[in-house]
Amino acid sequence: xxxxxxxxxxGRHLKMxxxxxxxxxxxxVSIFGAMDATSVDYPDCAMPALVALVSDExxxxxxxxxxxxxxxxxxxxxxGVRAAVVADPFSARMALAHNDARCLCLGERVVGSGVAIECxxxxxxxxxxxxxxxxxxxxxxxxxxxx
Ligand code: RB5
Numbered sequence: 415x416x417x418x419x420x421x422x423x424x425g426r427h428l429k430m431x432x433x434x435x436x437x438x439x440x441x442x443v444s445i446f447g448a449m450d451a452t453s454v455d456y457p458d459c460a461m462p463a464l465v466a467l468v469s470d471e472x473x474x475x476x477x478x479x480x481x482x483x484x485x486x487x488x489x490x491x492x493x494g495v496r497a498a499v500v501a502d503p504f505s506a507r508m509a510l511a512h513n514d515a516r517c518l519c520l521g522e523r524v525v526g527s528g529v530a531i532e533c534x535x536x537x538x539x540x541x542x543x544x545x546x547x548x549x550x551x552x553x554x555x556x557x558x559x560x561x
Contacts, residue, residue, distance in 0.1 A: 420447035425478030
């Protein structure tokens with residue numbers, strides 16, 4: 415798969431660990447964002463990767479910051495994007511299987527690289543299950559329920 419990967423300064427180490435693993439797995443990785451300790455703003459780092467996702471240049475997007483939260487909040491404001499912050503492999507798999515979240519967000523200050531890699535692989539290996547989950551995702555993207 416083509417995958418965009420970005421981080422701010424707080425997520426740069428984990429970003430490079432994930433980049434190495436993705437490359438080992440045969441994915442084509444586009445790396446954006448911070449490459450050193452200079453303090454930067456996570457929305458600025460997220461946007462190039464999110465633009466790649468919404469323009470279909472990539473199939474998936476992985477964002478890393480200190481907690482994953484700022485990246486996810488940023489990503490979920492971009493029309494069409496569904497982003498999930500995860501810290502365990504089960505949630506990572508379900509984020510794709512049930513929520514069709516094509517953007518995975520991780521916190522370098524929250525998870526170690528081993529757990530982060532397990533989350534990444536669980537998410538990559540998952541498939542969206544569709545059916546009732548597609549109906550729910552559609553309602554979510556329309557901004558609510560049918561009442
Ligand atoms: C940076 O200090 C930190 O606030 C950022 O990486 C992220 O955790 C925000 O959500």
